[in-house]
Amino acid sequence: MTKLPLWKNFEHIDCWIFDLDNTLYPSKSNLFAKIDVKMGEFISEFLNVDLVEAKNVQKQYFNEHGTTLNGLMQNHDIDPTDFLTYVHDIDVSDLSASPELASALEQLPGRKIIFTNGSHYHATNVSSQLGIDHHFEHIFDIVAADYKPKPHKPVYEKLVLELDIDPGKAVLFEDMAINLAPAHEMGMTTVWIPNDAHWSTTGAAGDHIHYQTDDLARWLTELLADRNNII
Structure with a gap:
C-alpha cells in the first residue's frame, strides 16, 4: 500500500469514482449517525x-446482508422506496461545505x-x-444497483458496463476497505479513507488497498500539486 499521491501513478486515470457517506465528507461529522437513528426507528x-x-x-442484517435494507428485503419483503425515503430524510445543514474538495474536483x-x-x-442532498x-456527471445509487449493495461484484460490473468505464483507467475512493476488493480485482486503482468504525476496517488485510x-x-490537493510540479 502506497500513501504518497504521485501524479505519475494517476495520469492514466479518466474516471474518478467516489463513495458518498464518510468519504466525500469526514466521518467525524456524524452525519451517518442520523441515518443510523432513522433506520432503528423504521425497523421498530x-x-x-x-x-x-x-x-x-x-446490525444483524447489515453484517449478514451488506446493508440493513438488503436484509429487510430478503427477510421481510419490504418496499425499499419506503425505507430509503424515511432514513434519508435528515437535516444536512450542519455539514460544512468544502471549498478545498470542490477546487480539487x-x-x-x-x-x-x-x-x-x-x-x-441522499447523494444529491449531501453533495x-x-x-x-455540479462536479459529478452521474450518481450510481442503490436503486441503479438493483438494491444489491457493495461489495457484490456484479454491482461493480453493472456500473462499468452502463457508464462505459474502463476499470484500468478508473480509481475508487471508499471508506469501507471491503468495498475496494472487487474494484481491485477488476483493475481499478483504489484509495481507502478509513475511520474508527469496525465496518470501515473490516477486510483491510490484503493487496486490494493501493493508497x-x-x-x-x-490528498487530492497534494496529488494535483504533484501534477503541477511536473508540468
Missing part, C-alpha cells in the same frame, strides 16, 4: 419491536461519479450541501 415501527431490538436487527481531468449504497436523493454536486488517507480533500 415496521416490525413492532422496541428500539433496542430494532437496533439488534439492524474541478481540477481533476476526466469524469467524476458517485457510487453509493444510499439513494440518489449539494458540500457545494460539489490510504484520512483526508480526501488534502
